Amino acid sequence: MALGRDHDRATLIGCVPAGLLAGFWLGWSLGVLTAAAFAWGGLWLSPDLDTRSRALKRWGPLGWIWRPYRTLIPHRSLFSHGPLIGTGLRLAWMQTVVMVAWFTLSALPGWSYPTPSEALPLVLAWLQKHPDPLLAVLLGLETSVWLHLILDGDPLPAEWPRRWRHRRRR
Numbered sequence: 059m060a061l062g063r064d065h066d067r068a069t070l071i072g073c074v075p076a077g078l079l080a081g082f083w084l085g086w087s088l089g090v091l092t093a094a095a096f097a098w099g100g101l102w103l104s105p106d107l108d109t110r111s112r113a114l115k116r117w118g119p120l121g122w123i124w125r126p127y128r129t130l131i132p133h134r135s136l137f138s139h140g141p142l143i144g145t146g147l148r149l150a151w152m153q154t155v156v157m158v159a160w161f162t163l164s165a166l167p168g169w170s171y172p173t174p175s176e177a178l179p180l181v182l183a184w185l186q187k188h189p190d191p192l193l194a195v196l197l198g199l200e201t202s203v204w205l206h207l208i209l210d211g212d213p214l215p216a217e218w219p220r221r222w223r224h225r226r227r228r
């Protein structure tokens with residue numbers, strides 16, 4: 059299994075080919091977006107947020123928002139290190155935290171920015187018209203997870219082979 063600094067180094071190197079490949083496919087500005095999402099995915103939104111990791115430390119004083127995630131999800135389980143499901147759950151958790159914070163702040167007196175109910179329909183309509191930036195970001199986030207899994211020595215989460223072994227024995 060790779061150490062945190064090996065993951066960091068590989069992320070910073072890997073974001074270049076990921077950005078180039080996405081650039082050929084989606085155009086160069088979206089390639090840059092994919093490279094940035096790849097780097098952010100590896101350094102901040104890493105599967106290792108399920109344990110005390112370098113990624114977790116990068117969140118600084120906001121690290122506590124990952125406490126429930128870390129408590130509920132065992133390290134290297136399907137739910138953090140599973141392809142697609144890991145990224146999906148981390149994004150869903152982050153979205154939940156952002157929405158709770160946004161709803162709370164917008165309820166305070168003197169709030170002069172758009173509320174979630176004002177802004178979300180506009181954001182969704184924009185994304186429906188321009189899905190490519192979202193695709194570029196998701197591509198960067200997910201491919202950085204795959205690099206992480208390969209470096210961990212197994213592209214499958216730790217509990218999968220264990221389950222298969224179990225099933226075969228039965």
Ligand SMILES: [Zn+2]
Pocket residue numbers: 105106134139206210
């Ligand atoms: Zn890991």
